[in-house]
Amino acid sequence: MENIKIDMTASEIGYLWSTYQAETLNHCMLTYFDKIVEDPEIKKVNKFALDSCENNLISLKSLFSKDNIPIPVGINDSDILTTTDRLYTDPFILYFQWFVGKGNLNYASLAINTIARDDIFDFYKNLLTKSLILLEDSRRMLLSKGLWIRAPYIPVPTEVEFIKKESFLNGWFNDKRPLAGIEIASIFYNLMTNAIGQSLISSFVQITDKGELRDYFIRGKDIAEKHIDLMSKHLKEQEIPVPNTWNTGVTSSKEPPFSEKLMLTLVTFLNAQGLSNYGNAISNSIKRDIGLDFTRLAAEVAKYGEDGTKLLIKHGWMEKPPLAKEIIG
Template structure:
C-alpha cells in the first residue's frame, strides 16, 4: 500500500492545520517587517524566511487539495497587514522575533513528526525541521555578530564526577536548599527572555489598537508577562546570578496599527501556546521542588489567560474551528 494514500490521522490533520495558520500569520508579519527593516543582513533573513513560509503554505495547500480537505482561511496580507509607512519595531527586535519563531518551529516540528504515518506529511515535516534549524542558526549567528545575543549566566565548570548523597538535593522551600543546577538556570533565563519578547509585542499592540476589549486583554497580558519576569528573575538573583534585561528600545512611538486586531490577538494566542510548552518543559526538567511548582503555577495563569483570549476570538468571529472528532453524544 502506498503510504501517502492512507487516510489522514487526527494528528496529521491537526498539525498541518496549525502550521498553515501559523505560517500565514508569520508571512504577514514578515511582510511588514520587510517594509520597515533598515539592516540589510536582517532584511535578507526576513526575505529568506518569507520564501520558506510561502513554500510551506503552498505545500500544505497541495496536500489538502489532493485529499479534499478544506483549506483554512487563515491570514492574508491584503486583509491583515496595514502598510502605514511608520516604523513600530526596531531592527534588533525584528531579529529576535525570527530567532524565537525558528526556535518554536523546531520544537513544534520535532513533536509533530513523531506522530506522522503518511509519507507526504512526513517529508513535509522533515523539511520543516531542517529549515527551522537552518534559520535558528542564521538568526543566532546574526545576533552574535551584532552583539545582541543575550548570554545565559556562567557557573564554574566541574573538576570531577560527583554523586548526590542527600535527599535535600530536591529541597526548594525549607531546610538545606542546594544551588541551582545548569538546566534550571537555563529554564529560568530563557523563559525570562521569551516573556520579554511577549511583553514587547503586547506593549506595541496596546499602543496601536483602538478596540477596548482587545486593548484590555493586551494590558492584562503585559501585566502577567512582567509579573512572571519578576518572579523568575528573583530566583536567579537569590543565587547571585544575573537576569536578562528587557528590550526597552524595541518599540517606537508610532500609534499606527500595522496589523489587524484579528492577527494581533491570534499572535498572542500563539505566544501563549509557546509559553505553556516552555513552562511544561521547564517544570519537567527542574529537580528542585520550588522551581517545578513555580513553573506549574505560572503555567496555570497563562492557561487561564489563553482561554480568555480564545473566548475573545470567538466573540469577534475570528476563530476558525480546527479539525475535531464528531460529536457522538446528543
C-alpha cells in the first residue's frame, strides 16, 4: 500500500514552531555555559543537555523541511557575544539544567496530547525521555552537592477525615485553617522558579546599558522580588519555615555574553512559564485567599509579558508564528 502524506494540523505546526524557538534559545545558553563551566561533573550534565538540544534542532528542521515549512530564525550563534568572562557560577549552571529539564518536560507533555502524526509524536516522546533524564541527573547532582532545597515538612496524617464546614475554603477572616500540602507545594515551586528567574533577570540588568530594555529588566526584577515576598508571607503567617530560595550565582562581570534580543526573548519565555505555573497554582488552591493572590500575580506577569512582547516587536525581533487563514471581507 502506498504511503499517504498527512499534512500537519494547527496543533502540530504550532507546537513544533514554538519548540524550535525555545530550543534555539536553550542552545545558545547551553553553548555559553559549556565554555565557562569548570566543574567536570556539571560540565557533563550541561553537555548532555547541549547534545540533546542539538539533536532536537536537527529533528525539528527535518520535520519542517519534509512539509515544506520555512525553518524559523529563532535565536542563533550571532546572539552569543565574544567574551571569556564568567557571568554565572557553576552551581547556577547546574540549576539551569534542572530548569531546562522541567521546562521541556512540562511543554512536551502538553504538546504530545494533541499530536496525531507518528513522526511528530515520536519527536515529543523522545523529548520527554531526554527531559526526564536531564531532570533526574540535575536533581541528583544538586542533592549530592548540597544545593537542592527541599520543600517544608508537614505532620504525617494519622487518620482519614472529612471536611465538615464550608469555612475550610475561607482564608481572609475567622476560621483560618492551616495550609494544605498541595498549597504549600504550589507556593514552594513558584518560590523556586521565581528565584531562578530573578537571578537571570538580575544578571541582565547588570550587563545592559541604560535605556528602555534595562528599565524593563529592572521592573521584572522588582516584580519577582515582590512575588517572592508575598508567597513567603503565606508560609510565615503559619510559622512554616520559608525555604532559602536559590537566588545567587551571578558574578560581578559586566561583560554581556548575549545579545539584547536573546535576553529579551528569554524574559518573554520566563513570563510564559510563570503564567503557566500560576495557573496550576490557582487550580490547586482550595483556600480563597491563596487562589486570589495567585490570580493577581498572574495578571501582573501577563501585563509585564505583554509589554515585553511590544518591545520585541518594536525592535523587529519577534517572528510571526504560524496563523490560521486570514478572513477577507
